[in-house]
Amino acid sequence: MxxxxxxxxxxxxxxxxxxxxxxxxxxxxxxxxxxxxxxxxxxxxxxxxxxxxxxxxxxxxxxxxxxxxxxxxxxxxxxxxxxxxxxxxxxxxxxxSMVMDRIIPPDDLYILSLYKKTIEKLRLIDLLGIVGFFLLLFSIRFAMHYFSYISKRINSILSYLLMVTIFTSSWMAFDKYWSISDNSYAIVLSTAIDVRSAPIMRGENVVFRIHEGTKVEIQDTQIGWSEIILLDGKKGWIPSKQLREI
Structure with missing residues (x-):
């Protein structure tokens, strides 16, 4: 550390x-x-x-x-x-690296994996700054259209590229915003906890076990219980008190 x-x-x-x-x-x-x-x-x-x-x-x-x-x-x-x-x-x-559970998510397409990594490493304010920057460039280009001798073809290409960039960065900003506002991830706090097929404490409904530090996504909640899903798709119910929402 x-x-x-x-x-x-x-x-x-x-x-x-x-x-x-x-x-x-x-x-x-x-x-x-x-x-x-x-x-x-x-x-x-x-x-x-x-x-x-x-x-x-x-x-x-x-x-x-x-x-x-x-x-x-x-x-x-x-x-x-x-x-x-x-x-x-x-x-x-x-x-x-200290977490006992080794959960391997399914492979994404390369372009989707690259997109997710890019979104993950950028803050919302970074993406909003990028959108603002390209909007400014588009405004400048629009103003220069009347005062420059750049050909119509080049102007059209520049406009198209800027609009595509603005649309893409705006989409990424919205995606980042929703991922933050709709964050439903949590960390397991118990040393070990049995994950059950239903929100009830019975010995026969244990489907698998997870350990302290594992990151899970909360899909549903009932009184005192949370339905979780792991990165590899496994799901089940655990007591809500064993989790701390991120």
Whole structure:
């Protein structure tokens, strides 16, 4: 695991509401190996504001406290906020390697796999910036149409390319938005849990077992139960209290 982020690079909102002192106190507790108190400090901040540095430090504190499930949960949250951060990626990859379950998803078409990886590594604000940039270029090109000697053919080609780029980047931005707003993933917190064919505690309805740190998608919920599906398509029911939603 890479080291704690000890600098306080938070939003102005954090400074204005006094959470910076909690962040520094959490870092101090972490360095003195009082991980339980550090976790308390970071979780307290996250009740009011989200920031990748807080989730990153929280994940490290959970890891040092021996809680792999919550550590992965915190790093997954940090990854959503900053998917290109090298420290977050390193620690999350390391933690995932500690998970007992080795779930292999079905292979996608190359172009679909490339699209998913691209979307995953870009933040929504990045995609909106790309859309805005190409809209600006299109506006400039439209204005220059009346003041330039560029041929009609070249103008048409440029317009077509810009419109395709704007449409593609807009589609990706909407896709990213829906993936964030409709996020139904969770992390298993129990050391091991039996997955059942129905939301009822009977010995004969166990279909398979999963372990701490495994990432699952929640498909449905009933009182006290969640229906989950794994990356390889296996599905079943487990008690909701054994999960922490990302």
């Amino acid at each position: 890479k080291k704690l982020l000890i600098f306080s690079v938070l939003l102005n909102l954090v400074f204005s509401q006094g959470y910076d002192s909690l962040f520094k106190e959490g870092n101090s507790n972490y360095k003195s190996e009082n991980f339980v108190q550090a976790i308390f400090n970071y979780e307290k901040i996250l009740e009011h504001v989200e920031h990748e540095n807080i989730y990153y430090n929280l994940g490290n504190a959970y890891y040092r406290n021996g809680d792999i499930g919550n550590s992965i949960w915190a790093l997954e949250k940090a990854y959503i906020l900053d998917p290109r951060d090298s420290d977050i990626n390193f620690n999350l990859k390391y933690l995932r």
